[in-house]
């Protein structure tokens with residue numbers, strides 16, 4: 001696929017299924033993170049690769065966090081949390097990993113980690129895979145962050161669900177970009 005087509009046409013795919021993308025495809029995705037704009041080349045990111053049974057472990061952590069926050073949660077709601085990571089064969093936990101630097105404030109490092117995550121969405125798309133960036137309150141939950149081993153300097157910026165497209169994809173809409181660009 002032409003690079004401009006990829007940039008213009010990428011869209012999220014919420015319904016994902018097996019199989020897990022091949023190792024080669026996954027490495028193409030991981031490598032794409034590293035061409036993100038990155039002031040002082042700090043690589044202010046890391047990614048936890050959650051696949052196979054580890055997704056159940058992540059689901060347990062989500063359920064535990066949900067109950068810790070709201071002890072009145074009913075069984076159906078707990079089950080919903082537990083099954084979230086099973087929505088795709090792979091979940092990448094995308095982490096902005098702040099590295100103190102005299103010239104690169106935290107916001108720039110968060111933006112670089114976000115750009116790396118977007119690059120991975122694109123790399124999935126051009127390979128014909130489905131992907132979706134999700135957060136929700138679990139991304140900001142201290143129990144989830146702790147359970148995933150984040151340091152106090154780190155943030156979860158997204159759960160990237162990646163897999164085989166299972167169902168339809170959206171028709172890309174023609175973005176009305178003009179109003180967002182003003183001559184100054």
Ligand SMILES: Cc1cc2nc3c(=O)[nH]c(=O)nc-3n(C[C@H](O)[C@H](O)[C@H](O)COP(=O)(O)O)c2cc1C
Pocket residue numbers: 010011012013132133134135136157158170
């Ligand atoms: C930081 C971030 C967090 C997001 N979290 C969610 C989410 O939790 N649930 C959701 O449905 N979409 C979420 N989205 C939006 C989707 O990833 C997606 O971009 C949106 O549905 C628009 O679809 P498109 O990517 O095909 O344009 C998030 C996007 C970003 C950048």
